[in-house]
Amino acid sequence: xxxxxxxxxxxxxxxxxxxxxxxxxxxxxxxxxxxxxxxxxxxxxxxxxxxxxxxxxxxxxxxxxxxxxxxxxxxxxxxxxxxxxxxxxxxxxxxxxxxxxxxxxxxxxxxxxxxxxxxxxxxxxxxxxxxxxxxxxxxxxxxxxxxxxxxxxxxxxxxxxxxxxxxxxxxxxxxxxxxxxxxxxxxxxxxxxxxxxxxxxxxxxxxxxxxxxxxxxxxxxxxxxxxxxxxxxxxxxxxxxxxxxxxxxxxxxxx
Amino acid sequence: xxxxxxxxxxxxxxxxxxxxxxxxxxxxxxxxxxxxxxxxxxxxxxxxxxxxxxxxxxxxxxxxxxxxxxxxxxxxxxxxxxxxxxxxxxxxxxxxxxxxxxxxxxxxxxxxxxxxxxxxxxxxxxxxxxxxxxxxxxxxxxxxxxxxxxxxxxxxxxxxxxxxxxxxxxxxxxxxxxxxxxxxxxxxxxxxxxxxxxxxxxxxxxxxxxxxxxxxxxxxxxxxxxxxxxxxxxxxxxxxxxxxxxxxxxxxxxxxxxxxxxxxxxxxxxxxxxxxxxxxxxxxxxxxxxxxxxxxxxxxxxxxxxxxxxxxxxxxxxxxxxxxxxxxxxxxxxxxxxxxxxxxxxxxxxxxxxxxxxxxxxxxxxxxxxxxxxxxxxxxxxxxxxxxxxxxxxxxxxxxxxxxxxxxxxxxxxxxxxxxxxxxxxxxxxxxxxxxxxxxxxxxxxxxxxxxxxxxxxxxxxxxxxxxxxxxxxxxxxxxxxxxxxxx
Numbered sequence: 001x002x003x004x005x006x007x008x009x010x011x012x013x014x015x016x017x018x019x020x021x022x023x024x025x026x027x028x029x030x031x032x033x034x035x036x037x038x039x040x041x042x043x044x045x046x047x048x049x050x051x052x053x054x055x056x057x058x059x060x061x062x063x064x065x066x067x068x069x070x071x072x073x074x075x076x077x078x079x080x081x082x083x084x085x086x087x088x089x090x091x092x093x094x095x096x097x098x099x100x101x102x103x104x105x106x107x108x109x110x111x112x113x114x115x116x117x118x119x120x121x122x123x124x125x126x127x128x129x130x131x132x133x134x135x136x137x138x139x140x141x142x143x144x145x146x147x148x149x150x151x152x153x154x155x156x157x158x159x160x161x162x163x164x165x166x167x168x169x170x171x172x173x174x175x176x177x178x179x180x181x182x183x184x185x186x187x188x189x190x191x192x193x194x195x196x197x198x199x200x201x202x203x204x205x206x207x208x209x210x211x212x213x214x215x216x217x218x219x220x221x222x223x224x225x226x227x228x229x230x231x232x233x234x235x236x237x238x239x240x241x242x243x244x245x246x247x248x249x250x251x252x253x254x255x
Numbered sequence: 256x257x258x259x260x261x262x263x264x265x266x267x268x269x270x271x272x273x274x275x276x277x278x279x280x281x282x283x284x285x286x287x288x289x290x291x292x293x294x295x296x297x298x299x300x301x302x303x304x305x306x307x308x309x310x311x312x313x314x315x316x317x318x319x320x321x322x323x324x325x326x327x328x329x330x331x332x333x334x335x336x337x338x339x340x341x342x343x344x345x346x347x348x349x350x351x352x353x354x355x356x357x358x359x360x361x362x363x364x365x366x367x368x369x370x371x372x373x374x375x376x377x378x379x380x381x382x383x384x385x386x387x388x389x390x391x392x393x394x395x396x397x398x399x400x401x402x403x404x405x406x407x408x409x410x411x412x413x414x415x416x417x418x419x420x421x422x423x424x425x426x427x428x429x430x431x432x433x434x435x436x437x438x439x440x441x442x443x444x445x446x447x448x449x450x451x452x453x454x455x456x457x458x459x460x461x462x463x464x465x466x467x468x469x470x471x472x473x474x475x476x477x478x479x480x481x482x483x484x485x486x487x488x489x490x491x492x493x494x495x496x497x498x499x500x501x502x503x504x505x506x507x508x509x510x511x512x513x514x515x516x517x518x519x520x521x522x523x524x525x526x527x528x529x530x531x532x533x534x535x536x537x538x539x540x541x542x543x544x545x546x547x548x549x550x551x552x553x554x555x556x557x558x559x560x561x562x563x564x565x566x567x568x569x570x571x572x573x574x575x576x577x578x579x580x581x582x583x584x585x586x587x588x589x590x591x592x593x594x595x596x597x598x599x600x601x602x603x604x605x606x607x608x609x610x611x612x613x614x615x616x617x618x619x620x621x622x623x624x625x626x627x628x629x630x631x632x633x634x635x636x637x638x639x640x641x642x643x644x645x646x647x648x649x650x651x652x653x654x655x656x657x658x659x660x661x662x663x664x665x666x667x668x669x670x671x672x673x674x675x676x677x678x679x680x681x682x683x684x685x686x687x688x689x690x691x692x693x694x695x696x697x698x699x700x701x702x703x704x705x706x707x708x709x710x711x712x713x714x715x716x717x718x719x720x721x722x723x724x725x726x727x728x729x730x731x732x733x734x735x736x737x738x739x740x741x742x743x
Binding site: 137183 | 571
């Protein structure tokens, strides 16, 4: 198994892409910490499902935007499991992906931008600062940051969200640059519209169909597509790859 | 299936006057490669005959050469080795990785650098720094400061026992003997007899009569042959481990002159000012090189590293970074395969650290997984430890590099090289502390395995330790003037 005996933290994994990654990691031998913000039930359900399939997981509530709470969570993980090998920074601030009712540039407030930067960037910064001493001590650690193909191809210009996710790409590169010498590999995944997830519920069929029409594989991305890439990037299969952003969107964007 | 490649190589050299009826053979196999190493059956009779001829050749030819002529011969041989097409270099590059187990690329890179120590300009610098007067004092009587004249004489015949840990290192001692115009009877180690044999062959290609004053032969240690060779020689030079050196000294008795190059310990010191955000990555690379080149078998390599707290990365982070870099080195230049005893001593070092970490959680073992490729034992205290070598290193986090003197004291007889990364204002202060503790060589990090021409091997004088001086005192010179029949 690719992640045998590895301890993996997946932030925001109560549902959607995060949950798919947590499930795939557990199937491949990792002990998974399912971090969630509010939806305790869905996190607990995921943990039960993983356990029922013979995997190992535990749910931990924590707002990754809160640095004190993050430190507590990491301390608990270390106390119980001794180390962390893989971190998936998947959590982000709630966002309404609604093509029909999105805010136009003149309506987006600075607060909106800050919310997205807090969710996307501050969450990563808090988690990374808390886990770094442990990642540095491992021979090989993997960090995966979730961004979006909208950064490259803003088919729907969600200004605030895309600004936050663009910053993730910059941070992904600077972290890879500094941490490579420690054997810490840092990569990003930029999924296209991932369906079905709760984030995509307002992206109606007309928009979905128009995206599908432009997508070489003629389909949208599924959470499982993303979790496969996340597994690759967390395992030795991706050795010596760092600072990269892999776009998983059926070829809609070709970088 | 690929065909087996067979290479036959002579691992000895004798004066041309000594004839050998038949050769014995030792075969080393690795994969589909077989190396046949040929050498004569060494007997006391052969040693007698060889020594007799060496003495004749030394007297009739080597002792008549000037130092400048000797430099020129060695330079021509070394220049051959700077050519990648030179057949003996190709042979060395093919066979040494198989015989020694060191990575082929690493051997090639190191040999190229090492052989350049023997070019004319480097040798002239060496001679000048060691004896002055461009070595003329080895050729003829030269005016001295007390009004008379002096000349240096080397022994007629030196028995040398070479070590086998690092390819080519034997050439250094072999040539030191040649500079003082001494013939060499050398005992090679089977572990690495190739490089000295090939280099002497190059010398013979340049000047056969010069090479006729050199004999090198491999035989198993601990036989009566050593006693015989000691008896035949005027001076003995022994390189090797503690026990080898001790045994030769005992065999040589109190009157025979013995120079020894034995077990030595290297260390590295890193000041907090050197661990800045823009410098630390290059430091890591340098330290990893010092540890990885020839797997610390060179007595020049570090066994413990002192890292001062207060730099941009903590000593522990430095150790983490070094762990990654040693893993990178393993991918680029894999460590030699170890015999079981060597593996065991590394595992012992790891176990000891694990036990220690139960009572002291600041002791951390950072190790390659599932093998002994590399090992770092990190300790947050001032101490000093030797290493089982083969890419195993001790790291000590210290508040101030000035605090380490005391811990080095017990190792005084063994301290040799120190790699040091500190600001200029601390270099001399730290060097003085280290010098007073017996450290005799201070280099940059990353250069610990590379000596410079003119280095004082183990803190001694390479040539001066070999010679005796004959002085013509001023009175004798003036006195002789009285007996000049042409002066009235």
